[in-house]
Amino acid sequence: xxxxxxxxxxxxxxxxxxxxxxxxMDAALAADVYIPHLCHRPGLKPHGxxxxxTIEVNGRSASACTxxxxxxxxxxxxxEALNGVRKTITQMLFVEGxxxxxxxxxxxxxxxxAVAYHLDMLDGHxxxxxxxxxxxxxxxxxxxxxxxxxxxxxxxxxxxEVDGKDVFAITGRGIDARLIVNSESGKLxxxxxxxxxxxxxxxxxxxILIKEHGYEVPIxxxxxxxxxxxxxxxxxxxxxxxxxxxEH
Amino acid sequence: xxxxxxxxxxxxxxxxxxxxxxxxxxxxxxxxxxxxxxxSSIAELANDLSLPxxxxxxxxxxxxxxxxxxxGRIDILFSNCTSCGxxxxxxxxxxxxxxxxxxxxxxxMVSIDSTSCIGMCDQGPALLVNGRTLTHLTGQRLxxxxxxxxxxxPVEQWPVEWFRVQDxxxxxxxxxxxxxETGAALRAAAxxxxxxxxxxxxxSGLRGRGGxxxxxxMKWKFCREARGDEHYVICNADExxxxxxxxxxxxxxxxxxxxxxxxLCGYVIGSRKGYLYLRGEYRYMLPELYAVxxxxxxxxxxxxxxxxxxxxxxxxxxxxxxxxxxxxxxxxLIESMEQKRGxxxxxxxxxxxxxxxxQPTVVNNVETLAAAAHIAVHGGEWFNTHGSDKSDGTxxxxxxxxxxxxxxxxxxxxxxxxxxxxxxxxxxxQAIQVGGPSGTLIGPNEFERKLGFEDLAxxxxxxxxxxxxxxxxxxxxFAHFFAHESCGFCTPCRVGTTLLKNGLDKIAVxxxxxxxxxxxxxxxxxxxRRSHCGLGQTAANPIxxxxxxxxxxxxxxxxxxxxxxxxxxxxxxEEARQISHRDDAEAHLS
Numbered sequence: 001x002x003x004x005x006x007x008x009x010x011x012x013x014x015x016x017x018x019x020x021x022x023x024x025m026d027a028a029l030a031a032d033v034y035i036p037h038l039c040h041r042p043g044l045k046p047h048g049x050x051x052x053x054t055i056e057v058n059g060r061s062a063s064a065c066t067x068x069x070x071x072x073x074x075x076x077x078x079x080e081a082l083n084g085v086r087k088t089i090t091q092m093l094f095v096e097g098x099x100x101x102x103x104x105x106x107x108x109x110x111x112x113x114a115v116a117y118h119l120d121m122l123d124g125h126x127x128x129x130x131x132x133x134x135x136x137x138x139x140x141x142x143x144x145x146x147x148x149x150x151x152x153x154x155x156x157x158x159x160x161e162v163d164g165k166d167v168f169a170i171t172g173r174g175i176d177a178r179l180i181v182n183s184e185s186g187k188l189x190x191x192x193x194x195x196x197x198x199x200x201x202x203x204x205x206x207x208i209l210i211k212e213h214g215y216e217v218p219i220x221x222x223x224x225x226x227x228x229x230x231x232x233x234x235x236x237x238x239x240x241x242x243x244x245x246x247e248h
Numbered sequence: 249x250x251x252x253x254x255x256x257x258x259x260x261x262x263x264x265x266x267x268x269x270x271x272x273x274x275x276x277x278x279x280x281x282x283x284x285x286x287x288s289s290i291a292e293l294a295n296d297l298s299l300p301x302x303x304x305x306x307x308x309x310x311x312x313x314x315x316x317x318x319x320g321r322i323d324i325l326f327s328n329c330t331s332c333g334x335x336x337x338x339x340x341x342x343x344x345x346x347x348x349x350x351x352x353x354x355x356x357m358v359s360i361d362s363t364s365c366i367g368m369c370d371q372g373p374a375l376l377v378n379g380r381t382l383t384h385l386t387g388q389r390l391x392x393x394x395x396x397x398x399x400x401x402p403v404e405q406w407p408v409e410w411f412r413v414q415d416x417x418x419x420x421x422x423x424x425x426x427x428x429e430t431g432a433a434l435r436a437a438a439x440x441x442x443x444x445x446x447x448x449x450x451x452s453g454l455r456g457r458g459g460x461x462x463x464x465x466m467k468w469k470f471c472r473e474a475r476g477d478e479h480y481v482i483c484n485a486d487e488x489x490x491x492x493x494x495x496x497x498x499x500x501x502x503x504x505x506x507x508x509x510x511x512l513c514g515y516v517i518g519s520r521k522g523y524l525y526l527r528g529e530y531r532y533m534l535p536e537l538y539a540v541x542x543x544x545x546x547x548x549x550x551x552x553x554x555x556x557x558x559x560x561x562x563x564x565x566x567x568x569x570x571x572x573x574x575x576x577x578x579x580x581l582i583e584s585m586e587q588k589r590g591x592x593x594x595x596x597x598x599x600x601x602x603x604x605x606x607q608p609t610v611v612n613n614v615e616t617l618a619a620a621a622h623i624a625v626h627g628g629e630w631f632n633t634h635g636s637d638k639s640d641g642t643x644x645x646x647x648x649x650x651x652x653x654x655x656x657x658x659x660x661x662x663x664x665x666x667x668x669x670x671x672x673x674x675x676x677x678q679a680i681q682v683g684g685p686s687g688t689l690i691g692p693n694e695f696e697r698k699l700g701f702e703d704l705a706x707x708x709x710x711x712x713x714x715x716x717x718x719x720x721x722x723x724x725x726f727a728h729f730f731a732h733e734s735c736g737f738c739t740p741c742r743v744g745t746t747l748l749k750n751g752l753d754k755i756a757v758x759x760x761x762x763x764x765x766x767x768x769x770x771x772x773x774x775x776x777r778r779s780h781c782g783l784g785q786t787a788a789n790p791i792x793x794x795x796x797x798x799x800x801x802x803x804x805x806x807x808x809x810x811x812x813x814x815x816x817x818x819x820x821x822e823e824a825r826q827i828s829h830r831d832d833a834e835a836h837l838s
Contacts, residue, residue: 048594049738054778061777066594088774092743126747127814151736169302170736171309173572173589175746177736182302184291 009073018069025053025065028077034230035077036086036115038093038204039152040065042235044161050093050152052086052115087119095126096175098133098147099205105214106206108222111238112150113205114229133178138189141211142200149179149207159199167193179207201239267565271297271307271587275314276570284318299587310589310735312363312571313379313528320352320359322397325376328729329365329490330722331648331711332372337385338362344394358397364573364729365490366529369648369711370416370655378403379531382410413532415497419671421642421658422634423615423622428505431549433512433624438555442516446472449516449620451628453640457615458484458576459683459707460782461639464616470600472517474608479519481510482604482611484581486527488573489684490729491709494644495614497656499526499533502618503540507564509617511550512624513610514562522564523604525581528571537566573733577781578611579603580735591737592781615644615708636662639700643708647672650714661700668710669695676715679798684709685726686786689793720801723790724752730787741784744775748791750814755805759812765802769795 008015009024011033018027023046028035039050048066055064056076064077076082093112101107133146151170156179159167167188171180183190193200195210203209219225227234267273271293278289285308294301308314324341327333342349342360352359366381368374373385377393380403389410396406417424437445450465471479483506487495498506510522526533541564544550554560567585569575575584579593582604603609612620619641623631632640639661645668648654652673659668669677682688682699683706690697690704697703713719731745751768754760772788772795779785794801818837825835 046594048780051739051778051780063594063780068596085774085778088770089739089778092739092747096743096746127750129746151742166300166302169300169306170589171302171306172736173310174731174734174736175742176309177742180302180305182300184301186305 007069007071009069009071009075011075011077012079022069023065024055024057024062024067024069024073024075027069028064029235032232033077034232035064036083036118036230037065038111038115038150039154041154041158041202044154044157047153047157050150051089054082054085054089056082083119086115087121088125090116090119090121091123091125093150094121095124096129096131097150098130104148104206105209106148106203108219108225109217109238110206110224111204111229114224117224118229129175131175136181136188138187139193139211140189141195142188142193143209143211144179144181144188145207145209146179147207148205150205151177151179152204154202154204155179155199155208158202159193159197163197163199165192165197165199167191167197167199204238267567269297270567271299271304272311272568272570272584275304275308275311276568279314282318283321283323284315297587303588306589307587310572311528311569314570318352318356320347320357322358322403323378324358324360324393325363325366326360327364327366327368327372327374327376328362328725329369329372330713330725331369331491331654332366332374333362334373334385335362337373337387337390338375340387341390341394344390345397357400363529363571364488364733365492367487367493367496367527368413369491369493369646371414372648376529377406379528380411381413381529381532383413411532413496413500415501416653416655417497417501418647418653418655419657419659421644421660422631423505423619423642423644424502424656424658426622426626428502428508428622429625430504430508430544431547431555433505433508433621434515434549434555436624437512437515438557438560442472442518445512445624446516448623448628452619452623452631453628453635454616454619454623454631455639455701456613457619457643457707458613459489459687459705461701461705464612464620467600467610467612468513468516470598471608471610474601476601476607478521478605478607479514479517480604480607480609481513481517481519481522482578482581482585482609483510483522483524483614483617484576484578484611485530485614486525486569486573486576486581487530487614488527488576488733489686489707489709490726491646491648491681491684491711492707493646493648494656494708496530496533498614498618498644499530499537503537504544505618505621506614507540507544508549508624509612509619509621510564511554511562512620513612513617515554515560517608517610519610520561520563522562523585524564524566525575525585526566526568527575528569531568534566534568541566572735573729574735574781574783577783580781581611582609589735591735592783613707634660636660636698636700636702638702643699643706645699645706645710646708647710647712649712650674650677650717651712659699662698664696664698665690665704666695668699669712672712674712674714677712678715678717679713679719681709681711681713681722681726681790682706684711685729685790686782687789689723689790689797691797719794719798720752720756720805723794723801724749724756726790727752727787730783734783734787738780738784740775741779741781741787744771744779744784745787747771748775748788752791754812754814755802758805758807759814759816760802760806761808761812762806764812765795765806 037053048063053064136144156168326338371383454464455461575590580590584590731749
């Protein structure tokens with residue numbers, strides 16, 4: 001009897017091992033292969049909504065974060081065409097919201113911004129939508145600025161799956177979809193969120209911020225001033241930069 | 249057969265009790281009582297149904313038929329479909345009743361708005377008034393409606409003939425033309441057993457009639473083999489594709505065959521429970537559908553020990569949607585049944601292994617289930633001897649638009665487009681939208697093509713556009729439809745459908761350049777290739793087809809300069825002019 005054949009998928013010609021039950025994203029992250037992503041965070045249920053991790057599997061478009069890895073998959077990832085698609089999708093995320101990077105506390109720690117730089121995005125390209133979105137500053141320690149929300153639902157999932165609460169949800173439909181909180185008043189202060197929750201820290205953009213900790217880390221020393229978004233093992237770094245020294 | 253949505257003659261059966269507590273049904277009741285969903289009701293319902301407040305709120309905001317602000321005592325929704333809608337009429341009625349579209353009149357008497365296709369494309373223009381369907385609109389009828397509203401007459405007292413919905417079956421085929429003896433399919437099943445029955449369905453070559461065309465036998469087989477505490481059968485009657493109305497006719501005049509198909513499926517896959525998910529626009533059918541279910545229970549064709557067979561237990565509930573095209577997508581439909589926003593799930597897993605409540609579930613189209621019932625009686629070969637090589641059997645079409653006799657036509661697969669056009673009396677045809685906006689737009693040089701999965705696949709919509717039609721306005725209508733119906737889950741569809749809509753609007757009003765057309769092509773391609781589900785993957789089809797087949801439509805409207813801004817500079821100054829009370833030449837840019 002011969003050794004069992006090691007299971008692999010091929011990403012841009014490179015053989016990557018995978019285990020049964022892993023998605024293509026799981027296998028890629030484990031092998032330090034970067035596939036751009038925004039709505040994915042290891043440990044949370046894969047979502048597949050932002051479509052930044054769009055890849056082509058044997059010529060067919062798919063989301064790396066939700067498609068199970070399977071033997072025989074020939075995957076295109078870091079190609080000019082796919083990075084072009086990702087850049088366009090990133091531009092779409094920028095123009096549908098109100099993202100004013102220079103005035104945002106999250107600048108330098110923002111994964112959307114980092115992905116945009118990674119993809120050589122220089123402008124929004126499309127006409128701005130300028131939506132009117134509500135800011136919720138009702139909570140003593142956490143502010144919700146919906147202008148920057150990209151509907152990735154990381155906070156929704158973190159609250160449900162890790163914090164054991166149900167603080168956030170998406171309401172509405174289509175371009176009017178928006179983030180809401182689970183309280184009768186619709187205000188964050190009336191939910192059971194605390195700064196100990198993962199949901200309070202997981203936002204990849206500046207939609208959920210901790211109050212009274214602005215600019216503690218100066219610009220120039222922030223996550224993506226010091227790291228590339230595609231660097232291996234960056235996930236914990238991204239998350240830790242969101243937390244502040246006097247929190248745990 | 250005609251149907252009236254007049255007063256209820258049968259209040260429905262007791263087994264509806266369970267589904268009466270469904271969030272969508274409870275919200276319908278609240279909306280009916282208060283003419284909107286008040287803030288306080290949201291918390292109350294959440295408490296009653298043990299759901300998070302945010303979930304109730306999200307459902308209210310997702311479905312078009314629920315409103316956060318109060319509607320008129322008479323709430324009118326004109327279809328905006330190219331076949332059963334007429335927005336000029338909407339504006340006429342608004343003028344007559346002194347009300348703006350989307351706003352409720354100050355006295356609370358009336359509100360008027362538009363809605364996506366209401367499935368009356370062979371008898372339009374049509375509207376919904378307080379949820380009831382009113383067809384065959386004319387200028388005179390609008391005046392009569394205005395008079396009723398002015399007189400404060402409740403809709404229940406309006407003349408019943410205004411609400412007549414006709415079947416308009418113009419051409420019978422294998423399914424519509426074969427009499428169905430109630431119970432015959434179940435008797436055949438009980439006699440032959442589930443394996444033999446499944447084999448017949450496989451032999452028949454029946455494929456899903458919703459448009460995607462997955463093999464019905466395979467679907468049933470996968471579900472039968474899947475392990476779960478329960479198995480479910482869902483009949484997808486969320487017939488929302490603009491230009492489609494054949495399921496309405498099947499449910500009106502062939503409901504026994506549809507319910508029997510569901511029960512048969514239940515027998516084959518080992519399910520005790522079926523659901524009919526009916527689009528909210530077809531709510532008027534409920535009394536009759538409940539009556540049919542009650543008759544079936546009484547005849548021993550539903551309930552415990554069907555046909556006296558120990559262990560053959562199956563019953564059917566009806567869930568009514570509330571205005572969301574996306575719920576025609578099977579996993580979004582399941583989400584909706586689970587009292588959530590209708591957002592398509594990640595697949596795999598597919599519903600056959602992980603569907604309603606996480607259990608193995610078959611979701612089939614109305615027509616698929618009716619066909620399965622016939623196949624059970626007559627055998628698989630009876631079906632597969634009809635049709636083309638790769639598409640067995642027949643297809644029921646909903647034909648609408650510019651032709652002499654719109655209505656329901658049944659053809660064997662493989663029929664040519666030209667033959668269909670001849671039968672329905674369509675002349676001087678400019679284009680046909682085969683399969684509805686999510687299907688294929690074809691021009692006259694393709695009328696020899698054939699209907700079938702190997703050539704022109706269709707869920708049944710067949711919209712004909714004559715030479716006099718402004719085809720760009722039609723394409724634009726479809727773009728608005730998809731932007732309105734996108735669920736908002738994935739970026740390409742959520743943002744892309746709006747960008748496409750805006751791009752088309754710019755070209756349609758004469759501000760587009762070649763640059764805009766190229767941009768639109770790029771965006772359309774991205775939305776088609778990268779979207780999460782079938783809605784996004786097909787939303788750009790009309791634009792891509794039109795760019796390929798009718799490029800002149802766009803070219804004729806273009807401004808011959810390299811670039812034009814997305815907005816009209818002069819129009820943008822209008823607000824400033826109003827504030828400063830100026831309208832002289834110097835207050836204008838050109």
